[in-house]
Amino acid sequence: MSTDNPADDARLSPASVDEPTFQNGRADGAADEDAPPVPNSKSSPSAVQPKVEIEDLDFWYDNGDTHALQGISMDIAPHQVTALIGPSGCGKSTLLRCVNRMNELIENTVLEGGIHVDGQDIYAEDTDPVMVRRRVGMVFQEPNPFPKTIYKNVAWGAEVNGYTGDMDALVERSLRQAALWDEVKDQLHSSAYNLSGGQQQRLCIARTLAVHPDVVLMDEPASALDPIATSKVEETITELKQDYTIVIVTHNMQQASRISDETAFLYMGRLVEMNPTDELFTRPEKDRTEAYVTGRFG
Amino acid sequence: MSTEPSPTLDAPADDRPQDDLTQQVYNSPKERAIKYLLGACALVSVLTTIGIAAVLVIESIPFFQNVALAEFFGDTRWTPQFANKHFGIWALLSGTVLVTVISAVVALPIGLASAIFISEYAVPWMRQILKPGLELLAGVPTVVYGYFALTFVTPLLQTFIPGLGVYNALSGGIVVGIMIIPMVASLSEDALQAVPDSLGQAAYALGATKFETVVRVDVPAAFSGIMASFILAVSRAIGETMIVTLAAGATPRMTLNPAESIQTMTAFIVQVSKGDTPQGTIVYQSIFAVGLVLFLITLVMNIIANRITLHYQERY
Ligand SMILES: Nc1ncnc2c1ncn2[C@@H]1O[C@H](COP(=O)(O)OP(=O)(O)OP(=O)(O)O)[C@@H](O)[C@H]1O
Ligand SMILES: [Mg+2]
Numbered sequence: 001m002s003t004d005n006p007a008d009d010a011r012l013s014p015a016s017v018d019e020p021t022f023q024n025g026r027a028d029g030a031a032d033e034d035a036p037p038v039p040n041s042k043s044s045p046s047a048v049q050p051k052v053e054i055e056d057l058d059f060w061y062d063n064g065d066t067h068a069l070q071g072i073s074m075d076i077a078p079h080q081v082t083a084l085i086g087p088s089g090c091g092k093s094t095l096l097r098c099v100n101r102m103n104e105l106i107e108n109t110v111l112e113g114g115i116h117v118d119g120q121d122i123y124a125e126d127t128d129p130v131m132v133r134r135r136v137g138m139v140f141q142e143p144n145p146f147p148k149t150i151y152k153n154v155a156w157g158a159e160v161n162g163y164t165g166d167m168d169a170l171v172e173r174s175l176r177q178a179a180l181w182d183e184v185k186d187q188l189h190s191s192a193y194n195l196s197g198g199q200q201q202r203l204c205i206a207r208t209l210a211v212h213p214d215v216v217l218m219d220e221p222a223s224a225l226d227p228i229a230t231s232k233v234e235e236t237i238t239e240l241k242q243d244y245t246i247v248i249v250t251h252n253m254q255q256a257s258r259i260s261d262e263t264a265f266l267y268m269g270r271l272v273e274m275n276p277t278d279e280l281f282t283r284p285e286k287d288r289t290e291a292y293v294t295g296r297f298g
Numbered sequence: 299m300s301t302e303p304s305p306t307l308d309a310p311a312d313d314r315p316q317d318d319l320t321q322q323v324y325n326s327p328k329e330r331a332i333k334y335l336l337g338a339c340a341l342v343s344v345l346t347t348i349g350i351a352a353v354l355v356i357e358s359i360p361f362f363q364n365v366a367l368a369e370f371f372g373d374t375r376w377t378p379q380f381a382n383k384h385f386g387i388w389a390l391l392s393g394t395v396l397v398t399v400i401s402a403v404v405a406l407p408i409g410l411a412s413a414i415f416i417s418e419y420a421v422p423w424m425r426q427i428l429k430p431g432l433e434l435l436a437g438v439p440t441v442v443y444g445y446f447a448l449t450f451v452t453p454l455l456q457t458f459i460p461g462l463g464v465y466n467a468l469s470g471g472i473v474v475g476i477m478i479i480p481m482v483a484s485l486s487e488d489a490l491q492a493v494p495d496s497l498g499q500a501a502y503a504l505g506a507t508k509f510e511t512v513v514r515v516d517v518p519a520a521f522s523g524i525m526a527s528f529i530l531a532v533s534r535a536i537g538e539t540m541i542v543t544l545a546a547g548a549t550p551r552m553t554l555n556p557a558e559s560i561q562t563m564t565a566f567i568v569q570v571s572k573g574d575t576p577q578g579t580i581v582y583q584s585i586f587a588v589g590l591v592l593f594l595i596t597l598v599m600n601i602i603a604n605r606i607t608l609h610y611q612e613r614y
Contacts, residue, residue, distance in 0.1 A: 133505040137504070207500075
């Protein structure tokens with residue numbers, strides 16, 4: 001299957017994409033040995049180059065009638081979990097979609113400002129959104145596996161992207177990374193729809209990992225799950241930050257404090273505060289943040 | 299705002315009727331009557347089908363008493379009007395197969411492509427033109443299509459294919475194909491629309507292009523609906539009568555050459571039942587045998603289609 005797509009390499013058209021998805025070291029080994037040490041506090045913010053830089057981002061829906069994001073600027077550090085919190089409708093999902101250009105699938109939207117991933121402008125004219133999405137993967141709020149087998153779900157993205165390596169190994173590794181392998185290894189060729197909601201969500205995570213993105217965006221990945229499934233997904237996320245940079249939207253403040261290194265609080269389309277998670281929850285800088293994290297809101 | 303208190307709002311709460319829990323509401327005569335009425339409606343089509351099958355079988359019996367099954371399925375000539383009568387069904391069957399295959403080759407790809415375009419690519423204003431356009435095409439009477447084949451498509455084909463006769467299977471087949479395009483397009487489009495948006499989103503987020511998303515997610519997910527549209531359309535093509543009567547000729551001939559004049563099974567049935575063939579003659583009886591074969595073909599096709607659908611369908 002994967003060989004019917006040789007022309008896919010042509011999509012690497014932006015010559016500046018210096019690290020084709022499947023030729024980085026991670027494609028054949030499990031964890032990166034040379035992963036930089038995880039900086040745990042913001043004490044040395046300039047030491048690491050941010051993975052994602054968002055600069056003065058504005059975003060409108062409905063041809064400019066709904067100003068959903070207003071002047072957002074933030075740096076997302078590599079190999080960290082960054083949580084986005086804020087009340088419903090404040091623009092968390094919108095911001096997330098801007099980071100892998102999924103926003104472009106919605107009609108009548110306008111974007112201003114810039115986003116750089118690894119220093120590359122993802123909205124530059126010669127940047128292909130398809131390439132951006134291979135580097136910045138996304139897991140949705142509702143589990144949305146394809147109506148295919150478990151194996152095919154995981155292999156799908158890699159196949160489409162012209163992966164020519166050992167597909168069985170890739171599927172196994174991705175399922176292991178998503179902490180699902182042991183539960184499904186005997187039923188790889190049965191339908192993904194036979195899985196529980198929590199298993200489906202971890203399958204969706206595995207499917208995203210199989211494409212080898214650098215950044216994984218997750219929009220409330222545990223909101224449809226029960227506590228046990230949630231804690232499994234959370235464990236998975238914590239494991240993943242060795243290899244990936246993770247941005248997660250959550251409504252659950254305990255969850256944010258359990259799994260994230262940094263937290264950004266959004267309110268009505270603006271970034272109110274972004275700080276190391278423990279600081280933001282214990283010593284918030286802004287009154288509005290304090291009101292929100294302590295549950296006294298409105 | 300009226301100051302008068304609304305009577306219903308002010309009614310005391312304990313005024314409501316005390317429901318008798320043993321009262322038979324669920325199983326009331328009305329509920330039962332509705333159930334039987336709906337069942338009777340559903341039964342109409344089943345009984346009709348059984349009735350048709352029974353008539354075809356019963357009326358074919360006298361024919362097969364005169365013509366051996368070995369001749370019916372072994373001979374390649376169909377000449378009931380001649381003094382030297384031959385009843386080889388292959389001559390008619392090949393005409394039907396030829397027209398059906400040509401029409402499927404035309405309609406299935408174009409219909410599916412149209413469905414994909416309308417459902418996945420077209421912007422709203424295009425959709426607003428294309429959908430009614432298709433429905434219009436579906437509403438054209440087949441006799442009009444027949445004359446379209448005879449007076450437009452055939453002359454057009456003759457400019458490419460020298461020596462093409464006035465009556466030929468190609469022209470009829472192409473126009474039958476055009477006739478069933480709307481059916482394929484419209485039903486396939488419904489099936490594609492029914493695929494949840496979240497699947498496409500997932501595909502895009504994995505770095506798929508639009509085309510990859512359509513071909514590898516949407517179409518497989520809509521497979522059973524698309525298959526159903528194909529089967530309905532092909533059944534329609536097999537049964538199509540007017541276009542082939544007008545454009546494909548009245549020459550039963552065992553051939554797979556689309557340039558030749560042929561006769562389909564349906565066209566033969568029309569020719570006999572509209573002509574002055576007296577009832578009770580063997581020629582008259584033969585139309586029931588032909589009808590029976592037609593019925594069986596459609597039945598077998600539906601069974602095969604069901605198998606395929608069950609085997610490949612993706613549930614969501
Ligand atoms: N597809 C859309 N079309 C128009 N407006 C939209 C669309 N999606 C979101 N919006 C608007 O943009 C604003 C931000 O929405 P967004 O979905 O990003 O909020 P959110 O923070 O993710 O909320 P929630 O926590 O409820 O998911 C809201 O005012 C919403 O109404
Ligand atoms: Mg949201």
